[in-house]
Amino acid sequence: MTQPRLRIVGGKKLSGGRISIAGSSNQVTKCIIASMLTDEPVMIKGAPDVDERKIVEGLYRYLGGQVITHESDVIEVCAKTMDRWAISEEICRKNRISILCAGPLLQRFGKVSFYGALGGDKIGRRPVNFHIEGLAMMGAQVEQNGNQYHLSVDEKGLHGAHIKLPFPSVMTTENLIIAASMARGRTIIENAAIEPEIFELCMMLQKMGADITQTPNRTFIIEGVKKLNGCELRCMFDRNQVVSFAVAALATGGDVLIENVTHGPVYSFLNFIQRMGAEFTVNSKGLYVKAPMGKPLKGVHIEVEVHPGFMTDWQQPFMVLFTQAEGVSILHETVFEERLGYTSFLNNMGANIHVTSKCLGESPCRFRNHNFVHSAIIQGPTRLQARDFELPTDIRAGKCLVVAGLVAEGVTHLSNIHELTRKYDNLVPKLQAMGAEIEELPATP
Secondary structure, eight states: OOOOEEEEEOOOOOHHHHHHHHOOOHHHHHHHHGGGGGOOOEESSSSSOOOHHHHHHHHHHTTTTTTEEEEEEEEEEEEETOOOOOOOOOOOOOOOGGGGHHHHHHHHHSSSEESSSOOOOSSSSSOOOHHHHHHHHHTOOEEEEETEEEEEEOOTTBBBOEEESOOOEEEEEEEHHHHHTEEEESEEESSSSOHHHHHHHHHHHHHTTOEEEETTTTTEEEEESSSOOEEOOOOOOHHHHHHHHHHHHHTTEEEEEEOOOOOOOOOOHHHHHHHHTTTEEETTTTEEEEEOSSSSBBBOOOESTTTSOOOOOHHHHHHHHHHHHHHHEEEEEETTTOOOHHHHHHHHHOOOEEEEESOOOOSSSTTTSSSSSOEEEEEOOOBBBEEEOOOSSHHHHHHHHHHHHHHHHHHHEEETHHHHHHOSSSSSHHHTTTTOEEEEEEEOO
16 A cells, blocks of 8 residues: 655745644643653643654653643643653654653652663764763663663652753753752753753743743753642744745745744744845734745855754755755754755755765864764755655655755655654645645555
8 A cells, every 4th residue: 555645736836825833842742741740730732733742642641641632732631640660662762752751750750761762853863871961960870771771769869960061952951951850959051952942841840830040151050849730831833833834935936924923933044034035024913924026045154053043953944945046055054963864855856955074164063074964055046856755754854855846846746744744733734825736645555
């Protein structure tokens, strides 16, 4: 039986559309895990109806917790009945978030077991050592048996520690903040990630009774408390979705109004499209973006950095925008070392992209003088031709190929589309509302 596929008729301007954006999948999954710190119910509104959320809900139930779906975007979770501290390898391979359960499960049971071969996008090394080392500094005893990790604490539990991260890893920062919220004493996390979703997590924990302070220079100070309560929260909009749909409109020479989007979380994105010649307006209706009239976009130099810089999750759809911009564009990826593999698909469609292991930028880069292909030179504009592809195991690269199909001349078919449903809800209807000729073809014998 053939898998479901997307059929995209390209070469059409997406114009006049008006769409809404779901809540952040990066936020809701972490908030579900953080709710494990209390026995009281936690209500989450604006939860995106995507596979990532369902995977974490499955993990929550696997551990014995309760998940009630009130509406498609409203869930209630309660960890009071949790009775399991060991996470199977099968569960760990579905999603990298299993490791964030370490703090709550150590708090509940004094021990936790999980596997280091964590699932997720294949975009480079994402080792667990930052997590393990931080938790060990907080008093966790670590045993490793092959790919399985066993962590335990004495009867006093986790304690505060002064931790300086080697790199401002988003998930490590989230993990340590969650773990420190009920640890004894004070925890200081230096060189921490400061993404908007992390502050949303901190605000949730604060509602629950946590004592978290953010100071200058990427530092969090957490004073552990003995008890946390339930709360109610609403997810912020998914800024990765915002960028993907906005780029789809701009790459086809069109425009779109994305409702209820505020300026702050997409500030650096708007800065770069403005440099390229695009127009945007942010007001009470949301974000409106428009391609320049009668002339192409201009090439730019982008360095992918941790927040507040240009997000690594934005560079893939942006690569299609580069292929339609006039002149030379340069992209320097400094977060993940293996995230440019998808450019071969675009070159197969007619793009002119050269990738290199050299650092093509001024920002400090962990990959300097290493043999990691992490920079790209793009010559545009080029005419893309439709091709049929199986989507790679990288959600953003998958959306990049959807955007490329919308730009390309001819009909593109994309298979392995379940990769997109992990983080994109109602992708086809939203693109149709923007004017795209796209449909999902069902599986056939």
